[in-house]
Amino acid sequence: MALLRKLAGHKGLAEDHEIKSIIDNLNNVLSSKRDYGFFLHNFGLSDYKYHGSNDYIAKVLIDEITENIELFEPRMVLNNIVHIKDDKLFKLSFSLDCMIRNRPHTLKLFMDPVLGHYQVNS
16 A cells, blocks of 8 residues: 555655554553563563652663664664653653654653553654
8 A cells, every 4th residue: 555655646645654653653562561561572661660760760761762662663763862851740751853764753752650651742
């Protein structure tokens, strides 16, 4: 189907679909609990609630998010992850600077550990 879209001149639609597919995959991977959600080693994120301060939790999560993207999302090249400081307790936000199809993109990752909700948005 992607070939037909390219031939028909719908390159933008194919690119939008691929970005949505990458975001869906990231949501699935990052919402999985490491060593419980899937049989692959290092798939998902650890239970980070017991790591201590927000800054330390953010550092551990940045390392695990980077590892998961490198292992399980080959369509995306991650350049940088920045922890976005927020005054709200129990909420973590990150900005993911990446390349998709040789074009720069910024994705936002929001985490609410109390509800167990993770969301990646473009």
